[in-house]
Amino acid sequence: MKKRSLGGSIAAAPHVVWSIMFIVAPLLFVIYYAFTTSDGTLTFENISALSMYQDIFITSVEMSVIATFCCFLIAYPLAYFMARASERKKRVYMVLLMLPMWTNLLIRTYSMMAILDDGGFLNTLLLTLDMAPVHIIGTKGAVIFGMVYDFFPYMTLPIYTVISKIDNRLIEASYDLGCNNLQMITRVILPLSKSGIISGITMVFVPSISTFYISQKLGGGTFELIGDTIERQFQTPTTYNIGAAISLVMMILILISLAIMNRFSDAETSGRIG
Amino acid sequence: MQKLIELRNIVKEYEGERVLDNIDLDIYDKEFVTILGPSGCGKTTTLRIIGGFETPDSGECHFDGKIINDVPAYRRPVNTVFQKYALFPHLNVFENVAFALRLQKVPENEIIRRVREMLDMVELRGFEHKNVNYLSGGQQQRVAIARALISHPRVLLLDEPLGALDLKLRKDMQNELKNIQQRTGITFIYVTHDQEEALTMSDTVVVMADGKIQQVGTPIDIYNEPVNAFVADFIGESNILDGVMIEDGRVRFSGKEFVCVDGGFEKNAAVDVVVRPEDVDFVSPEKGMLTGVVSSVTFKGVHYEFIVDIGGFKWMIQSTDFVDKDEVIGLSIDPDAIHIMKKSEYSGKYGDYSSFSDELEELSNAESVESDD
Structure with missing residues (x-):
């Protein structure tokens, strides 16, 4: 890879241009805004001012961690049964899993609101059944529910892919050596699907921690997540800089946690052949 | 010798096709039995029924006088060396061999002692901490044998275990397997399509074709007194x-x-x-x-x-x-x-x-x- 052929450079060009325009340039803008005041002088005040958002940070992390964990609990068994199903059933399950993803995320979240609202479908149903209505919208539970509902397919798919590739003979070997069904899962399937779990966690945790519409719609405006804070800063031109600073810190935090997790999965999967 | 496994009128069908047609077979304790036949003759299915990975459609599988049709694989005193070994890629050599003992909650110092003993037997001393994915075919084979033998099963099932090895290594392993079988006194049930392998290693050869047992006998009987044209042609020229x-x-x-x-x-x-x-x-x-x-x-x-x-x-x-x-x-x-x-x-x-x-x-x-x- 010392020399690049001309053809290779030409083929790579659109991607390079695209990356510069839509990844590198915006990142540079974020960094520029994070370290300047609204009139363009260099400052660290944006970063040091972030301590006032500490509580929001903590709530966001807490809720995304809970949502990610719930996603894992739902997605893992689902992925396992999908992976062990016959080829025909696999296709059906896959379509069922992907189907909600064909609807826009915002629309799905809005319809969740319509269903769970105080005067919504669920409570109307409860009232007609002579049961007490439940207040859901505006609670943390509703927001976590929204995150789980919107993002759990992203947990299911990577785990499903990894489990599907596990050689059936390994499962038979584990039974042969004395595993019951539970031990087979904890001692063979679970460790062998670690890489899928880690990608799943990444793909749920990152969008959960930066979401703003889920907390706005299902949280009913009663509390704020970090995504909402960033969004609010960008509503008015004078607070761009503080918004950029929060984004930058978020990005760095996410990168660090991804690096830790990748280190984790590398150690586990290094040396696996095929 | 004492009868250990009896198969009685075993029938197995896949999608309407009869893979095993009324199999009747006695296997004696401490015997080296080889099930020999061309591909698709039902030999692997027979082995999987003994191992508990398949249930027969009808017929009985007796072990030590008891019917074991409904006993799951993990409760049978039978271990298997799988085709292509099926070693656990997330565990090193030591943990692969120790797998069954860990499940039985054997104390750590006994695990260490018994794994050592097994690795010595298959000549892999010093390989404890090696990654199984980096071993050669022959070494993986030995790990698979050690892993299957460590819990002292009554019967070891071997499903074409030497198929992936080259000729020279295969000959060496044939001798070694025979040695291990004689030293441990464990009943070996060995599946192969290689007639020379069957004649070299076995006490008893079971020749199968088309889901039926054609002949059971010592290698010499099978060679000198084949019962029909199929056996005569399949064993030698x-x-x-x-x-x-x-x-x-x-x-x-x-x-x-x-x-x-x-x-x-x-x-x-x-x-x-x-x-x-x-x-x-x-x-x-x-x-x-x-x-x-x-x-x-x-x-x-x-x-x-x-x-x-x-x-x-x-x-x-x-x-x-x-x-x-x-x-x-x-x-x-x-x-x-x-x-x-x-x-x-x-x-x-x-x-x-x-x-x-x-x-x-x-x-x-x-x-x-x-x-x-």
């Missing part, structure tokens, strides 16, 4: 001819009458006659019981292999004497070299070398190995 049993000790084939040692057939019964290629001697044409024309000669190292045309039927003959192509020769066959078999569904399908070539045989062998996976 055979010339199989149509014959008529005139009376006990007298048989007619290739237009001549011969003295033989077999009997017990009806007078003038139609039979299959087997003559092994190494049991035919060349003599001068006038002295020969039969005369033929040599149609091809191949040098094989220890001996020559001839295809000889005798009255339109092509015989294979192996001899250390040399005769040239197109030469007319006489042939002499001793009475005890003539083996008589009853007619069977396999009569006429095997034992004629008119379309024989080494290349073709290799091709068809290679095919059967591949399609077996």
